Amino acid sequence: MKSTLWERLARVFGAGTAAPERTEAERILLEADFGVDATDQILDALTRADGDFRIAFERAVVAALAGATLSDGGALARATVAPTIMLVFGVNGVGKTTTLAKLGARLAGGGRSVLFAAADTFRAGAAEQLQIWADRLGVPCVTGTKDPAAVAFDAIAAARARGTDTVLVDTAGRLHTEERLLEELKKVVRVVAKQQPGAPHESLLVLDATVGQNAVHQARTFAEAVPLTGLIVTKLDGTAKGGSVVALERAVKVPIRFLGTGEGLADLEVFDAERYARRLVSQ
Ligand SMILES: Nc1nc2c(ncn2[C@@H]2O[C@H](COP(=O)(O)OP(=O)(O)OP(=O)(O)O)[C@@H](O)[C@H]2O)c(=O)[nH]1
Ligand SMILES: [Mg+2]
Secondary structure, three states: OOOOHHHHHHHHHOOOOOOOOHHHHHHHHHHOOOOHHHHHHHHHHHHHOOOOHHHHHHHHHHHHOOOOOOOOOOOOOOOOOOOEEEEEEOOOOOOHHHHHHHHHHHHHHOOOOEEEEEEOOOOOOHHHHHHHHHHHHOOOEEOOOOOHHHHHHHHHHHHHHHOOOEEEEEEOOOOOOHHHHHHHHHHHHHHHHHHOOOOOOEEEEEEEHHHOHHHHHHHHHHHHHOOOOEEEEEOHHHOOOOOHHHHHHHHOOOOEEEEEOOOOOOOEEEOOHHHHHHHHHHO
16 A cells, blocks of 8 residues: 555654655655645755654645635625625536535535536536435526526526525536637636626636646636636545645635545535644644
């Protein structure tokens, strides 16, 4: 079995406080996807550290993340005039649909009425997948065979008619080309902005922690195409790496809002830098 990030680092640093072999520690951090400058910063902090290495590492990670944590305890936007519109973006397979269901469960748990919009009209089976989550949660789901923006439009109209508080819009992760995908997403943003004042109130980009530097590239590409209100990093349960959270926060000036830590509805954690740093060493 592959050893975890913490096991490998602990081996280099030993149990004590001696300065580590920098190149070996550097390799471990780069392999865990922290990226070059966060790795440098963390190593500098560790080299200066006296005392408990584990605490020093946690502190260095939190420092590398400076600015990443919002102090709102995971509050999602709420429009003064309902419905609030939330869009979920990301490339295929990162966990958009699952994350949308988790967000729906969270909002419903907080007493907000929710409606899902299946605006991934490209992939066969996408609407059915969202419908299954909607049935499990007992929330309505608007589907359609037209283009994504039209489904979002219909969903907002349905939410108005029903007096629903929040519309969560699932989007496609793949079209014929990346350009087409981004154009389509921009169109969804334009259409909902026209239909509802202040919308979209949340535009959340979902990123898969297991793909490393690729997630950084995706974050940059999406952030250039559409205004984002937050990042959600998924599959942190399935990786011994996890450093991409730090690399992401440093690459785009968009706050990390939640972490996905499993396939179940409850596996969504409000992002907190200290808890994330502890997770890295306890894994
Ligand atoms: N371990 C783990 N698996 C996850 C997490 N989030 C999503 N998944 C799994 O990742 C796979 C893809 O999830 P989807 O929600 O379908 O991803 P998507 O981005 O909607 O995919 P497309 O619609 O095809 O673009 C599923 O098997 C999910 O159960 C997570 O936080 N941890
Ligand atoms: Mg999906």
